[in-house]
Amino acid sequence: xxxxxxxxxxxxxxxxxxxxxxxxxxxxxxxxxxxxxxxxxxxxxxxxxxxxxxxxxxxxxxxxxxxxxxxxxxxxxxxxxxxxxxxxxxxxxxxxxxxxxxxxxxxxxxxxxxxxxxxxxxxxxxxxxxxxxxxxxxxxxxxxxxxxxxxxxxxxxxxxxxxxxxxxxxxxxxxxxxxxxxxxxxxxxxxxxxxxxxxxxxxxxxxxxxxxxxxxxxxxxxxxxxxxxxxxxxxxxxxxxxxxxxxxxxxxxxxxxxxxxxxxxxxxxxxxxxxxxxxxxxxxxxxxxxxxxxxxxxxxxxxxxxxxxxxxxxxxxxxxxxxxxxxxxxxxxxxxxxxxxxxxxxxxxxxxxxxxxxxxxxxxxxxxxxxxxxxxxxxxxxxxxxxxxxxxxxxxxxxxxxxxxxxxxxxxxxxxxxxxxxxxxxxxxxxxxxxxxxxxxxxxxxxxxxxxxxxxxxxxxxxxxxxxxxxxxxxxxxxxxxxxxxxxxxxxxxxxxxx
Numbered sequence: 001x002x003x004x005x006x007x008x009x010x011x012x013x014x015x016x017x018x019x020x021x022x023x024x025x026x027x028x029x030x031x032x033x034x035x036x037x038x039x040x041x042x043x044x045x046x047x048x049x050x051x052x053x054x055x056x057x058x059x060x061x062x063x064x065x066x067x068x069x070x071x072x073x074x075x076x077x078x079x080x081x082x083x084x085x086x087x088x089x090x091x092x093x094x095x096x097x098x099x100x101x102x103x104x105x106x107x108x109x110x111x112x113x114x115x116x117x118x119x120x121x122x123x124x125x126x127x128x129x130x131x132x133x134x135x136x137x138x139x140x141x142x143x144x145x146x147x148x149x150x151x152x153x154x155x156x157x158x159x160x161x162x163x164x165x166x167x168x169x170x171x172x173x174x175x176x177x178x179x180x181x182x183x184x185x186x187x188x189x190x191x192x193x194x195x196x197x198x199x200x201x202x203x204x205x206x207x208x209x210x211x212x213x214x215x216x217x218x219x220x221x222x223x224x225x226x227x228x229x230x231x232x233x234x235x236x237x238x239x240x241x242x243x244x245x246x247x248x249x250x251x252x253x254x255x256x257x258x259x260x261x262x263x264x265x266x267x268x269x270x271x272x273x274x275x276x277x278x279x280x281x282x283x284x285x286x287x288x289x290x291x292x293x294x295x296x297x298x299x300x301x302x303x304x305x306x307x308x309x310x311x312x313x314x315x316x317x318x319x320x321x322x323x324x325x326x327x328x329x330x331x332x333x334x335x336x337x338x339x340x341x342x343x344x345x346x347x348x349x350x351x352x353x354x355x356x357x358x359x360x361x362x363x364x365x366x367x368x369x370x371x372x373x374x375x376x377x378x379x380x381x382x383x384x385x386x387x388x389x390x391x392x393x394x395x396x397x398x399x400x401x402x403x404x405x406x407x408x409x410x411x412x413x414x415x416x417x418x419x420x421x422x423x424x425x426x427x428x429x430x431x432x433x434x435x436x437x438x439x440x441x442x443x444x445x446x447x448x449x450x451x452x453x454x455x456x457x458x459x460x461x462x463x464x465x466x467x468x469x470x471x472x473x474x475x476x477x478x479x480x481x482x483x484x485x486x487x488x489x490x491x492x493x494x495x496x497x498x499x
Contacts, residue, residue: 141193146242146271149290155242156249156269163190169417169460184455187415191451194413195236195444196243200402201389202236205229208387209244209354213319216352223346223383226353228325230360231389234441234473237356238323240389245269245354248319260316267291267315270351273323280337284308291315305344312349320345325357346383355384391438400496403433406440410447416454418461431464433494434483435476442476 141158144151164186167175175183196202209227216224229237252268260266272286284304288296291311295303311317345353392406393399404425411424424432424447436443449470450462459466471477486492 142189147273147286147290149265149267149270149292152249152267152269152271152290156246161190161193163413164415166415166419167417172417172460187455188452190415191448191455194410194448196239197406197409197440199236199406199440202240202243205240205387205389206244206247208385212385213248213352216318220350224350224352226342226346226355226384228355228357228360228384228386229389230357230386232391232439233358234439234475235389235391236440237389239441241321241323241354241356245271245319245321252318256316260314262314264314264316267317269319269321270312270317271321271323274325274327276327278327278338280305280341283338283341287311287320305341309349312351317349317351319354320349320351321354321356323356325355326359327357343383360386392433392440393438394433394492394494397496400494403438403494404429404496406443407432410443414447414451414462416451416460416462418459420461423462428462428464428467430487430494431467434480434487435467435472437476437479437483439476442472445472446470 141155144154146152146155164183167183172180172183212225212227218224229241231237249268253266256266258266270287270290272283272290274283278286279301281301281304284301284307285296287308288304288311293307293311295307299307312320342353345351392403394403407425407429411419411421414424432443432446435446446467447462449472450467453470454460454462454466457466483492487494
């Protein structure tokens with residue numbers, strides 16, 4: 001690839017120079033990335049890299065860029081750009097590619113994207129999204145991560161799926177081979193994404209979250225209250241949080257627009273997932289990687305925290321989701337440091353934190369005590385509202401009614417040729433409760449896999465015999481026999497009373 005040669009020498013202060021790039025038959029497009037790092041690390045302001053677009057002859061282009069690019073040495077292994085899967089230097093906030101096919105091709109692209117944050121660091125403004133990408137067809141959600149803003153945007157902006165048209169056996173038989181395969185592909189994807197279903201538990205949680213998030217619209221000098229979702233696995237904790245966050249994101253964008261008054265991209269929600277060895281530095285870095293900040297590759301924990309604060313303020317983040325909090329070892333030194341860091345975020349960041357985890361109370365998130373560690377954790381607990389989720393219980397008539405309403409909602413969504421009214425809500429009522437133990441995660445897994453088998457085998461309906469062949473999580477399978485015995489002997493009643 002031809003080298004990018006700046007025409008200006010390295011300045012002492014920020015000035016603008018001209019970057020000359022030769023573009024030839026090596027399939028190049030020119031991209032710009034306005035970046036600046038802390039700690040005196042000079043980063044490139046513009047790069048050219050390969051994009052599959054052949055050019056018949058060599059071209060030469062010149063654009064104005066900050067002349068600090070002259071300080072960047074491609075030979076340096078410490079500063080050399082890492083090429084990501086999309087061909088862009090990993091971690092760089094980049095604009096859309098500028099086509100090199102002719103002068104008119106680039107007319108709609110703004111290359112002057114840099115702006116200054118409150119502390120003087122350069123940040124990229126809104127990404128320009130090409131109409132070609134928007135019109136390319138429905139967005140895919142099977143190849144994204146919510147740990148990156150691009151994946152989050154696709155998750156938020158993709159409209160609800162349209163279910164495949166229900167067909168009878170005769171209509172299925174009349175399809176050509178290609179049409180039949182395409183129809184089954186649509187059903188595979190549909191049944192794999194039946195949720196989320198607005199259960200009473202989910203509705204109640206969302207009302208609580210709206211109360212908390214809306215009441216946190218205080219001025220920046222006040223600490224925001226946090227939320228902790230503490231429940232067993234398989235109850236839909238993350239699903240319910242993401243459903244709320246998507247609604248919140250859409251509301252904020254609809255009300256305030258997709259750019260801030262300063263011209264930055266508006267990101268009302270940021271999501272961070274913890275791992276088994278997450279410390280304060282890794283947590284701050286994960287926040288930077290969500291925004292594709294170029295400073296996520298080098299610096300101290302304090303550097304990362306300052307850059308994360310810059311991103312949150314510039315992009316006007318209001319909700320910070322922290323998933324899998326149970327991975328954190330609260331009572332070791334790393335756990336105490338993270339707990340203190342959460343306090344710092346609550347004090348300095350204008351965000352509502354939503355913690356998601358299993359057994360958070362047992363791990364000490366809300367504990368009180370006399371020693372220093374307990375006091376630190378107790379302060380986190382005092383600022384955190386604990387919300388829980390319970391499995392469907394059938395020990396009351398109200399609980400049985402809710403269970404039946406859930407099965408009716410699922411039944412309406414299933415697309416099978418031989419589906420009949422009551423196939424799920426009546427014929428499989430007891431069976432599904434015993435198999436799932438009332439956990440919606442296990443239930444949806446069983447329905448999904450059962451539908452896949454029903455389509456693939458040609459049975460086109462859900463029965464006890466078919467579902468007995470479907471395996472789900474070990475915890476549900478372990479409790480199945482005990483629940484089936486209790487239901488068969490009348491100790492547990494799942495169905496509502498007649499009339």
